[in-house]
Amino acid sequence: MFTQRITDTLAHIEELDRQQKRTAKDIPFWRVSADNGRLLHILARACGAKRAVEVGTSSGYSGIHIAAALASTGGHLWTFDLEPFKVNLARAHFERAGLEGVVTQVAGDALQTLPAFVLSNPEPIDFAFLDAVKPHYIRYLEILRPRLHAGSVVAADNVGPHNADAVRSYLEAVRGAPFVTSIVPTENAEGRRDAVAISILEA
Numbered sequence: 001m002f003t004q005r006i007t008d009t010l011a012h013i014e015e016l017d018r019q020q021k022r023t024a025k026d027i028p029f030w031r032v033s034a035d036n037g038r039l040l041h042i043l044a045r046a047c048g049a050k051r052a053v054e055v056g057t058s059s060g061y062s063g064i065h066i067a068a069a070l071a072s073t074g075g076h077l078w079t080f081d082l083e084p085f086k087v088n089l090a091r092a093h094f095e096r097a098g099l100e101g102v103v104t105q106v107a108g109d110a111l112q113t114l115p116a117f118v119l120s121n122p123e124p125i126d127f128a129f130l131d132a133v134k135p136h137y138i139r140y141l142e143i144l145r146p147r148l149h150a151g152s153v154v155a156a157d158n159v160g161p162h163n164a165d166a167v168r169s170y171l172e173a174v175r176g177a178p179f180v181t182s183i184v185p186t187e188n189a190e191g192r193r194d195a196v197a198i199s200i201l202e203a
């Protein structure tokens, strides 16, 4: 559910993002568009996700959309990022949105923190959003795979033609059984044509 606090926090991040682009100060957020954020929200909510993972937190913009869905389903989001600046910024945004109880942030290189998370958390993952290092999507999928179950949904951002080489192995993996995948054309927050891969695990 989008409470007023959540809506206000998303608007605040959009304004920070505009400022960052105007001044070129601080690290770019590279956030999803508002439309893609709502798509993630709908996907997580529609599959009744109780346990969700996001790789690439940045400012918390996409994470807030996912966590807002999990607040409705009674679920929890684990979100991973490498940059201390972004981990701190996202923490402030999750708190501002009133979603801190729904989100656990994990700091560090996801190629190390994600396997450690999977090892210490045997419960299934219902929803995953991949949005960090594009050539590593295939590794993120392999790492998460033992925790995915029939009906788990995986969304991967920025799989448009400009990233064709970087995401080739990932798309090859999810385009066939046991996954069913739709590549949905999108526009990113910079108004550039892109695509998100939405996959469901069949068995």
Ligand SMILES: C[S@@+](CC[C@H](N)C(=O)[O-])C[C@H]1O[C@@H](n2cnc3c(N)ncnc32)[C@H](O)[C@@H]1O
Pocket: 029, 030, 031, 032, 055, 056, 057, 058, 059, 060, 061, 062, 063, 080, 081, 082, 083, 086, 108, 109, 110, 111, 131, 132, 133
């Ligand atoms: C495209 S941004 C994520 C945007 C965010 N999902 C959103 O829409 O609001 C990619 C993020 O991945 C993080 N990242 C880059 N390399 C990483 C790594 N090796 N492990 C974890 N996170 C990493 C960056 O710090 C950056 O915040």
